[in-house]
Amino acid sequence: MSRKILGISAVDIGIRRKGIMLLASAAVMAGATLSAGASSADAATPGGALRVERVASPDGVGVITWYLWTGDTLRGKFQWSDDPNGSNPGDSMRVTDSYADGEGIEADLITDPVRIATTAGHNSPYTSPWNTGNLPEGGEYSVYLYLVAGGVSTYLQTVTVTA
Template sequence: MKLTAKAMTAVAAASGLVIGMSGQAAASTSVVMTAYYGGYVAGTGYFNADPSGSIPGDAIRACDTRADGVGIEVRMDIQPSGAWHTDRIASTRGHKSSYCSPWKSGNITEETTVALKICAVKGTWEDCSPVVYGKA
């Protein structure tokens, strides 16, 4: 099966993973991505730009919501400059669903652009969404 991507506001790809995005009114932009695999919601990925209660800022998290044998990863490229470079990964690999990874955080300079993608993973196989952008 193929993972495809589509943003809530516009189609990001015609391949199979759907990404829903939500942003904040401030200059920083948080992102929520929903992965569809085989026609079902497989998982969700999060980028939280600013701290909120117990949720850290500049943090990513992956949640696997379907027992389909496929894990979910959220990957971040901080200050993207062309070719993808993974700076941070949140993964559900090795865990049974329903499972959410811990928040993976680290300080990022305010207003820095971050590139994000959500991937379905199993062993050495992976299928990732097109890139979406947030702002720290």
């Protein structure tokens, strides 16, 4: 059964978010070209340029972590576990908000229904529970990463995960 928000299916929400992200990206790029001395990354991300670092687990099995930085500040992280390993469930994700600034971290795994992990509504530092569910083995999926505050989502980046 698809999740619906205000009568709109999760698939429609994903499509609408993608369209909004494209429009927002175009607006940011247009604004950046008009701003003297401002870079597009600085204009798009509060606190400076966004940097995302992907770090695989040392043994090559288990959790992959993407660290989300703005300037020199670690904002949080997104974690993906493709196969069950110890206490980590398979085909699962979670996010951590590391910085107490009133903004949380959200990750949207583009499946039907869209799977969401968020720290919204929690004081930092906070790690969401694993959001899990079986996916076809070897499938690649997009995950949209956002900063969230007051019901507003600010798109950060899209990463790809493999089930």
